[in-house]
Amino acid sequence: MAPMIAVTDLWKVFGPRAGRIVGTPLADLPRAELRARTGCLAAVRDVSFDVEPGEVFVVMGLSGSGKSTLVRCLTRLIEPTSGEISIGGEPVRAMGPKRLRDLRRRQVAMVFQHFGLLPHRQVLDNVAYGLEIQGVPRAERHRKAGEVLALVGLDGHEHQYPDQLSGGMQQRVGLARALAADPEVLLFDEPFSALDPLIRRDMQAEVRRLHAEVGKTLVFITHDLAEALTLGDRIAVLRDGELVQVGTPEDLVGAPADSYVADFVRDVPRSDVLTLRWIMRDPGPDELCEDEPLSHRTVIRDAVHRVMRAERPIPVVDGDRRLGVIDADRMLAALVSHHRQVPA
Template sequence: MTPTIAVRQLWKVFGPRPERVVGTPLADLSRAELRARTGCLAAVRDVSFEVARNEVFVVMGLSGSGKSTLVRCLTRLIEPTSGEIEIDGEAVREMSAKRLRELRRHRVAMVFQHFGLLPHRSVLDNAGYGLEIQGVGRAERRRRAAEVLELVGLTGHEQQLPEELSGGMQQRVGLARALATDPAVLLFDEPFSALDPLIRRDMQAEVRRLHAEVGKTLVFITHDLAEALTLGDRIAVLRDGELVQVGTPEELVGAPADGYVADFVRDVPRADVLTVRWIMRPAVDGEECEDTPLPSGTVIRDAVARVLRAERPIAVVDGGERVGVVDAEQLLPALLGHRRQVPA
């Protein structure tokens, strides 16, 4: 199946004559060396990845890692220096100005950290603003805006002004505005980082709920590991503009690609993320197991009580096939944070 988003060998270099960097020995210099020698900053360096339809793909990195530049390159809000970007198989860098406007108005929507609401317009009119840009008639856009406001839990607030809402409610208006145009792709650039922790958790839960209800392909930018692990089907880790690792939350926590990723996930409770597949062992010939097996996707935390109560090992199954067994001996390393190799 064609991925919704495909990025290949993407570079974004800021500075004088950026095109001289890509494909030359300058591309091999560190970020600091490149800046010292050329005055250029390689914000995104040779990045490639794909995002499947309806996937939540999280791009995570520290401040200055290039993640916000990367997401803006996807719709050419920032013009890439080189590389390929495809959305639904169509080459974004080859689009005319007209086609690019259509992409931004109809197929891809962005939700930013700063809500960007129009202060003099009501919540209803803010939610329908994208439809207004599309040329949708007033009655239809107000009907659609009311629908998405209900979807994000803002029914009853349609006639209020943005300044009358809390930060979390304002971000819900921004989310409603993005959803109103029914885009195939939603791009989130650290949308919740300005919110306090409790509201932030509520908004994360809201995104998960909405994704379950309406689907959509999501690319979510964050510097917060907990947020990435909560939201992401897969997570891409950026460092100094380079892609360090792409994987599921389990893969990042269970098998970090290098010390940089290992430091990121060091304090993550492994039993809250990893499944029993990561700790199971091969079955011994003739070994008797408990009557009811564990699905291989069971999170270790959810298996602890049952494994500790069991008098015999418990089989781990995948699609009805036994793939291993788990007993109390396998639990302790996972609970203490010891690392295992990637499961077969």
């Protein structure tokens, strides 16, 4: 299946004569040295990745790592310096102004940290605004807006104004507005970072629920590891504009690419993220096993009680194929290893 989004060798350099940096020895300089010598800032440095249709792809990094610049380059809200971007198989950098406007109005929608709601418009008309820009008749856009408001749990609030809503409800309006145009791709730029922790968790659950229901391709920007692990099918970690690692939450926690990623995931409960494939072993010759196997996708935490009570090793399988076995000794070793990694 072709990727929904393909990014190849993407650079964004800010500053004087930025276009002359890429492809020269200057491009290899550390960020601080490049800025000191040229006055230019390499916000995104030679980044490549694909996003599959229907995937939740999270881009994570500290403040200043380039993640917001990266997501804005995808639809040329910020113009890339060099590299290639395609959405739905179509090269974005080759699009003329009219086609680019159409991409932003119909195929790709963005949800920002700051809701950007129109204070003089009721909730229904805020949600319908993108459809109004598309020229959809009033009755049809109100019907569609009502449907998506129900989808995000805001039916009954159609005729309120934004300042009558809580922050979490306002963010739901922003999400509904993005969904109303029925885009193929949703881009989220730290949409929940201004919300308090309880509302933030509710909104994360809402995104997971909506993704299960509508199946859009999501690119989600965050600096919060817990949020990334909660939402992401795969996570890309950025540092100083460079891509350090792309992988599943399991990959990042179980096999961090370097000390930077390892430090990010240091306090993550491994048994809550890693699956049995990380701790299983090969069976011994003629070793007797329990009859009922466990899937290799079973999270360690969910297998502890059964494994510790079993009298014999338990097969770990992928469908009908046996991959290995798990026993109490391997389980205990994994749990003790995690306990030693977490500070008291």
